[in-house]
Amino acid sequence: MATVAYEDLSPGRVIDLGRTVVDRDEMLAFARRFDPQPFHLDEDTPADSVLGGLCASGWFTASLWMRAYVDHLLADSTSLGSPGGKELSWLAPVRAGDELRFQLEVLSARRSRSRPEMGLVEMTGTAYRMTEDGGEQCVLRFTYTGLFGVAGKDSEESS
């Protein structure tokens, strides 16, 4: 059984969440609906302007990361949702055509005292864009708490 449970999310574990290429039309449609600022909408945004030209809404980048997280982990897990996080950083602009690589790292994990069948897992999700020189640049960092069901192998223990 491949289901990811609380016990599988041990501190230090790094999980690959795959890659995607930023689609121009979808990026613009998202901006029109949710974040219609000129630098997210206007193809003629000058390259010497504040964000270096047309770029994605940070919420679009976060939403692409979320989809990768669902596809590569949550869809086959004991996830019970998330109350949110303590850091959401947009570190560099994302542009149409960028290839993004998504990742997850487990920071810490503890069993819930009030609900021992559940664990709280602190994680950092990241997105990296591939750069022209063959390197990577971190464009998104989200540190949050994920709630996961305990598989039950050691459900008598509670901390």
Next chain:
Amino acid sequence: MATVAYEDLSPGRVIDLGRTVVDRDEMLAFARRFDPQPFHLDEDTPADSVLGGLCASGWFTASLWMRAYVDHLLADSTSLGSPGGKELSWLAPVRAGDELRFQLEVLSARRSRSRPEMGLVEMTGTAYRMTEDGGEQCVLRFTYTGLFGVAGKDSEESS
């Protein structure tokens, strides 16, 4: 001139960002594309399940808040973008048909040392759902830094 500049965003200021009603079709379309977890997609999610039935992706709620922020403030401002924030909390589920009220509160503001023509404004954005008893429940809290151009009335001062 109605443009909102750095000088207008003084600590303690509370800004109304309007209201919206959560559209079921759009909520589901967002979940299908960006957050296809059962409790965001399946109309038959039981009311006694973890999130109390079908509810919106937290990223959809955040994106609705963003649109309200653009419409009520950023569209007519000296905004220079945002590097992100230090808290993003999803405090309670949002459901199709909920009426949401959006708000912004300025926490602190300071001029950039390296770029005195710019100010850094720490703000908390919130979304409240109207409850059946006529009250409100906070469903989203986002504390972040907004970058705004200085209008220039006192541009000789820099801190």
